[in-house]
Amino acid sequence: MDESADQQVPNPAPAAPSSVLSADAVPVGTPLEWPIVDTDGSLLFASGTVLATADEKAFLFKHFEPRRGDLADATAQPAAVADTHAEPQTPLTLADMHVEIGALVGVRLQMGSGAPMHPCRIIGFAPNHSLFITPPLQQGRMLALGLGENIDIVAIASQAVFRFVCTVEAICRSPFDYVVLSRPGPIRRLRERKSIRVETHFAVRFGIGETGDTYDGLGVAKSLSALGMSLMAPWALGAVGDRLRVAFRLGSAEMDTEIQTTAVIRNLQKSTGADSSSVHGLEFDQLEPAQQIALKVFVFDRQDDVQQWSHGFK
Numbered sequence: 001m002d003e004s005a006d007q008q009v010p011n012p013a014p015a016a017p018s019s020v021l022s023a024d025a026v027p028v029g030t031p032l033e034w035p036i037v038d039t040d041g042s043l044l045f046a047s048g049t050v051l052a053t054a055d056e057k058a059f060l061f062k063h064f065e066p067r068r069g070d071l072a073d074a075t076a077q078p079a080a081v082a083d084t085h086a087e088p089q090t091p092l093t094l095a096d097m098h099v100e101i102g103a104l105v106g107v108r109l110q111m112g113s114g115a116p117m118h119p120c121r122i123i124g125f126a127p128n129h130s131l132f133i134t135p136p137l138q139q140g141r142m143l144a145l146g147l148g149e150n151i152d153i154v155a156i157a158s159q160a161v162f163r164f165v166c167t168v169e170a171i172c173r174s175p176f177d178y179v180v181l182s183r184p185g186p187i188r189r190l191r192e193r194k195s196i197r198v199e200t201h202f203a204v205r206f207g208i209g210e211t212g213d214t215y216d217g218l219g220v221a222k223s224l225s226a227l228g229m230s231l232m233a234p235w236a237l238g239a240v241g242d243r244l245r246v247a248f249r250l251g252s253a254e255m256d257t258e259i260q261t262t263a264v265i266r267n268l269q270k271s272t273g274a275d276s277s278s279v280h281g282l283e284f285d286q287l288e289p290a291q292q293i294a295l296k297v298f299v300f301d302r303q304d305d306v307q308q309w310s311h312g313f314k
Contacts, residue, residue, distance in 0.1 A: 019067040019068040019069075019071035020065075020066075020067055021036065021066040021067055021068060023057060023058075023061050026051065026057055026060070026066065027051070028051050028052070028053065028054055028056075028057055029050065029051070029052070030050065031047075031048045031049065031050050032045055032046075032047050032048060032049050032050070032051075033047060034047050034068050034069060034070040034071075035047045035068070035069030035070065036049075036060075036066045036067070036068065036069060037066075037067050037068075037069040038064050038065060038066070038067070038203060039064075039065045039067065041069075042202065042203055042249055043069065043203070043249075044060065044064060044066060044203050044218055045060075045218060047069075047070075052217075053234075055234050055235070055276055056217060056218070056234045058234075059218070059233075059234040059277060060218060063201075063220045063232070064203065064220075091186065091187070092162070092186075092187035092188075092189055093129075093187070094125065094129055094184065096187070096189075097155060097157050097160075097162050097187065097189075098157050099122060099155050099157050099162070100122075101122055101123060101124060101125075102121055102122065102123075103121065103122045103155060103156060103157065104119060104120075104121055104156045104289060104292075104293065105119070105120055105121065105122060105133065105153055105154060105155045105156065106118065106119055106120075106153070106154040106156075106290065106293040106297075107119075107120055107133070107136040107143065107151055107152070107153060108151065108152040108154075109143075109145075109149070109151055109152075117152075117154055117257070117290055117293050117294065117297075118136035118137060118138055118143050118290060119136065119137070119288075119289035119290050119292075119293060120133045120134045120135065120136040120137070120179075121133065121134050122155075123178060126180075128183060129183040129184070130169065130180055130181060130182060130183055131166060131180070131181040131182075131184070132178055132179070132180055132181075133178065133179050133181060134177070134178060134179075135171075135177045135178065135179055136179075142177065145168045145171060145179065146168065147168055147169070147170070147171065148167060148168065149167065149168045150165050150166070150167055150168075151165065151166060151167075151168060151181075152165060153165065153166055153181075153184070154293060154297055156293065156296060160189050161189075161296060161297055162187055162188065162189050163187070163188045164184040164185050164186065164187040164188065165184070165185040165186075166181035166182050166183075166184055166185070167181065167182040168180075168181060168182075169181060169182050197223050197224070197225040197299075198223060198224060198225070198299055199222070199223050200221045200222065200223055200224045200229075201220060201221070201222070202220070202221050202248060202249070203218055203219075203220065203221075203248065204218070204219045204220065204221050204229070204231055204246050204247070204248040205217070205218055205219075205246070205247045205248070206218070206219050206231070206233060206237060206244050206245065206246050206247075207244065207245035207246075208237060208238065208244060208245075209243065209244070209245070210243045210245065210262050211245075212245060215245065215247060217233065217234060218234075219231045219232055219233035219234070220232045220233075221248060222279065224295070224298070224299065225295075225299060226292065226295045226296045226299055227283060227284060228263065228266070228281065228282045228283040228284055229246075229263075229282050229284075230279055230280070230281055230282070231246070231279070231280045231282055232277055232278070232279050232280075233277065233278055233280065234276065234277055235276055235277070235278060236268060236270055236278040236280075237265070237278070237280060238265050238268075238280075239265065239268070240265050240266065240267060240268055241264065241265065242264070242265050243262050243263065243264055243265075243285075244262065244263050244265065244280075244282065245260070245261075245262055245263075246259075246260075246261060246262070246263055246282070247259065247260045250294050250295065250298045257290070257291070257294035259291050259294065259295070261284050261285075261286050261287055261291065262284075262285055262286050263282035263283060263284050263285060264282065264283045264285055265280050265281070265282060266281045266282065266283050267280070267281035268280055268281070
């Protein structure tokens with residue numbers, strides 16, 4: 001008896017479409033029908049973007065691992081969690097931080113793990129180590145805080161970045177608006193070294209000139225400091241002294257912040273070989289306080305060398 005005739009062999013399930021892109025799948029000169037992302041999910045090109053030249057496409061595949069952003073990819077690797085270089089030996093105190101009145105701090109509601117930091121300043125210390133701060137602002141309005149709510153604090157001192165949690169003890173309106181925070185919980189400090197510049201590799205969208213609503217291409221951030229970056233692009237984006245628009249996302253264990261600002265080209269190194277890419281030394285010139293916090297925290301998170309900050313906040 002032929003058993004095979006009585007057995008139903010199920011057809012194999014069709015393989016899920018892969019999000020991994022080949023160079024042939026990315027058009028040049030026509031709008032993209034889907035967004036392109038990197039392996040960690042960061043946006044490289046939005047849908048509708050036009051890659052102008054084959055060199056721009058070659059740059060994309062040389063420096064990134066492009067994927068379709070509209071397709072799930074089981075093989076995509078999650079972004080690595082940054083090493084915060086915590087120092088667990090002796091518990092730190094307010095005195096150890098050397099944070100002074102007027103120091104800039106960032107406040108984030110603990111419930112929003114990816115929420116941005118909102119800037120404010122320390123205006124006083126109580127004998128019991130409570131903190132007095134100006135109300136953190138969100139789009140020009142006081143951030144909604146609740147009594148008894150735990151909040152994340154990032155404090156910017158002269159030589160380090162500190163992180164801790166406080167509880168909102170009072171929200172006061174007289175004689176002016178201010179917030180009273182509890183004594184800090186366990187304080188974490190990032191290591192201090194000698195250079196504020198760190199090596200990086202993440203996507204940066206750039207636009208030529210100071211104004212405009214769209215971006216002209218994609219580059220790679222080769223290094224980053226709190227004041228600027230080294231940007232590799234498929235071609236020279238301008239001359240020394242010209243301004244660009246740049247947009248990029250800073251992700252760390254503590255925050256996830258979108259930076260959109262302008263920058264001045266301070267130096268330019270053009271490739272002398274067959275590769276037409278150029279490296280631009282950029283200085284940021286219009287940073288909001290929340291962006292300054294994000295940059296400094298990002299640098300300290302990834303530091304190999306960190307020096308004392310002498311420039312302060314703009």
